[in-house]
Amino acid sequence: xxxxxxxxxxAICGVELRGGKRSYPNPVCGQCDSRALNAxxxxxxxxxxxxxxxxxRYQKALDEARRHYNDNTIDAIIVPDDxxxxxxxxxxxxxxxxxxxxxxxxxxxxxxSDISEFYRKHNKPRSKTSEKKND
Numbered sequence: 001x002x003x004x005x006x007x008x009x010x011a012i013c014g015v016e017l018r019g020g021k022r023s024y025p026n027p028v029c030g031q032c033d034s035r036a037l038n039a040x041x042x043x044x045x046x047x048x049x050x051x052x053x054x055x056x057r058y059q060k061a062l063d064e065a066r067r068h069y070n071d072n073t074i075d076a077i078i079v080p081d082d083x084x085x086x087x088x089x090x091x092x093x094x095x096x097x098x099x100x101x102x103x104x105x106x107x108x109x110x111x112x113s114d115i116s117e118f119y120r121k122h123n124k125p126r127s128k129t130s131e132k133k134n135d
Contacts, residue, residue: 011107012089025122026107028094033105036087036094046083046096046103085115 008017011026021027036044052058058077066074079101086108087094093108095115112118 012092021104024097024104024106025119026109028089028105028107032089036089036096036105038084038087044084044087044096046098047079047101048077050083051080 008021008027009015010017010029010032012028012032015029015031017027017029038044048058052061062074062077065077066072081098081101083096083098083103085095087096087105089105089107093111094105095108095112095118096103096105097115106118106122108118110118110121112121
């Protein structure tokens with residue numbers, strides 16, 4: 001018999017979430033997250049789009065990696081763990097945790113100034129200093 005696990009619900013729409021999101025405060029579902037905007041009201045950027053901005057900058061980074069490793073067979077760069085923070089979904093401030101080539105979006109109940117404050121106020125301490133604080 002399976003253990004009784006607490007359900008995790010989207011902090012925006014209330015739909016039940018699957019996977020490891022229940023260990024994070026106020027997780028947001030993919031449907032709601034698809035509406036995330038940056039502080040300028042534009043679609044929130046992450047990964048390649050955020051770090052490299054243009055195809056030319058990506059190509060330059062790829063060429064630098066090939067030179068650095070002296071290996072012309074390198075044909076891609078791993079998705080960077082970086083992106084915009086905070087983001088806004090339907091006017092609600094949210095923070096994204098970027099890791100392993102993806103991210104998780106979490107709704108902010110306290111209008112925090114950065115993601116470290118978000119974790120402190122939501123009782124989920126994190127020690128990663130590499131997480132993007134503000135954009």
